[in-house]
Amino acid sequence: MSTSLLPHQPPQAADEASARALLDSATEALRTRRLAEVAELRLAIQWSVAQGHPRSKRDPMVTPGGDGTPAVREHAIPELAMARETHPATTRALIADGLDLVHRLPRTWAVVESGRCEPWVARKVAVLSRALLSEQVGRVDRAVAKAISGHAPSTVLEIARAKVIEADPETHRAERERSRHERYARLSRADEFGxxxxxxxxxxxxxxxxxxxxxxxADILGESMGHDHNHDELRSIALGWLARPVELLKLLLEHTDTSDREQPAWAADHMADTIDKLCALPARRLAKLRGRGRLFVHLTDEALRSGVGVARVEGVGPIDVRQLHEVLGNADVTVTPVLDLRERRRVDAYEHPEVIKDHVWIQTGGDCFPFTPRSATRDGVDYDHAIPYDDTGPPGQTGPHNSGPLRRRHHRTKTHGGLTTRVVGPGRHLWRTPHGQAFLVDHTGTTRLTEQQATAMAEAIGDGVELYFGTAQEYEPAG
Structure with missing residues (x-):
């Protein structure tokens, strides 16, 4: 928008109007591009319908899509590929995805047709679920249709993978067993530097x-080499130590407290002494040589009792609950009790205590920045005060009511980019941008709000009221 079209506005107001117009144009361009991809899918579907019958007994038919989708003339696919200026395999994939969406994933297809999601994500879901029978794929369709318009692509695909496992656990286990034989460890050629x-x-x-x-x-080596090497270099050097197990054990033992008291770690003078002391260590002490880690596993009480179902491991994704032993191995596991999220935990200090971090993390379920993947880990985020902490302010400013987990770059964007946020309910975060855009991030993903909705929501929470405008489908779709 040209400022010359706004002669009665001051320059700053004209700039603001221009910026908002550009943002609106970006949203419209996104929708136009998505609908263009939808049109391409429709053409592929229409072509397959038109070419759905053989012309002769020697005219082979193929079924690019999954169970329940119609067949198409094999020799008709290259002709459409020529019109699209693509390889026949690329066009065959487009036909397969389109047919799957229409016949096997109709709820998801409805969202795709409306332009409220990325078509490529829906196509990926079609590929992930193609091996399922038609009576099994509905579980995937229902879950993905609810998530695809608000969640980040990686989150949607994680949901799809989990539902595929749930829909056909036996096939998943068979595929997992087959994939065990596809493991490998390979070396590339040496580069010019060796x-x-x-x-x-x-x-x-x-x-x-x-x-x-x-x-x-790498941490141990950093004590003596850190001034000359960055952490990635130290990790590369550390990998080489794994090929020298005796030296590696000596290094680990020299930097491990093997007593029950907090005393400096002993250092072996000879390899024989090292191995003798290693053999003398009890199993629990040996386990500590592997280091310590914290793992968040999400699963239902039913899966925990029955041993059947899907578990979601942060940093790994959805897995069959029976695979948990592969992730945990022979580790010494300490189970942390489940927090009661109904408690109103608050402290007066600026720093977030661990119990509040746990509460915020479990309540929010991941990074609360709009449209971000829920792939962050608990220890990989900052716990940000939605309303900035005031040293002279009232008590109890730090708690789930005023905190959200953010990756460091999102934290910086919020701090320096003019964005504002409010916690408008458990796990619900209201975001507003400098140019009037508003978004709600909650368990359904990210939803675009009108300015009136955002204002009403912020004012209501100030009075202690959580405001809902209806189901997620009734919000104005984001994109």
């Missing part, structure tokens, strides 16, 4: 333990 890449496919549990061990050794 370095190589080590690439491996291992279980999630082994990967977590290797990463923890590399980090532990």
């Amino acid at each position: 370095y190589r890449h080590l690439i491996a496919r291992v279980t999630a549990g082994d990967a977590a333990w290797i990463d923890a061990m590399v980090d532990r050794v």
Whole structure:
């Protein structure tokens, strides 16, 4: 928008109007692009319908989509690919995804057609669920349709993977067993400086333990080498120590307190002494050599009792609950009791105590920044005061009522980018931008609000009232 169209407004007001117009145009461009991709999917679907019958007995038919989708003439696919200027395999994938969405994922397709989500995410869901039978895929469709318009793509795909496991656990276990034989560890060619890449496919549990061990050794090496090496370099050096187990054990033992008292760790003078002392250590002490970590596992009480179902492991994703032993391995596990989220925990200090961090994290379920993936871990976020902490303010400013977990870059954006936020209910975060946009982040994802809705919600919470405008589907869709 040109400022010349606003002759009676001061320059600052004109700039603000122009900025808001650009933001509105960005939203409209997003919707236009999405609908263009929808149109492309529709054309592929229409082409498959038109080419759904053989022209002769020698005209082969194929079924690109999953169970319950119609067949299409195999020789008709390359012709559409030529019109689209793509490889036939690319066009075949488009047809398969379109047919799956229409015939197997109709609820998700309705959201895609409205332009309220990214079509590529829905297509990925179609691929993830293609092996399911038509009577099984409805579980995936219902869950994804509720999440796809508000959650980040990675969150939607995580939900889809979990529902695929739930829909057909036996097939998932068979696929998991087959994938065990596809593990590998390979070396790349050396580069001009003599370095190589080590690439491996291992279980999630082994990967977590290797990463923890590399980090532990890197921390130890940092005490003597840190001034010359950054942390990534130290981790690379630490990986090499794993190939020298006796030296590695000596290093770990020299930096591990093996007594019941807080005393300086002993240092072995000879390898034989090291191995003797290692053999003399009880199993519980040996377990501590692997380092310590904190793992958040989300599962229902039914899955815990029956041993059947899906668990979500932060940093790993959804897995069959019977795979938990692979992640935990032989670790010495301490189970933290579940918090009662009904309690009103508040403290007067600026710092967040661990119990409040736990409360905020469990209540919010991840980074509360709009449209961000819920893939952050508890220890990878800052706990931000929605209303800035005031040293001269009232008591009890720090608590779940005024706190939200944010990745460091989102925290900086909120602090320096002119964004404001309020906690408008348990796990509900209201965001407002400098140019009048408003979003609600809650368990349903991110929802765009009108300025009137945002104002009413903020004013209501000031009076101790949580304001809801209806179901998530009744909000104005984001995008």
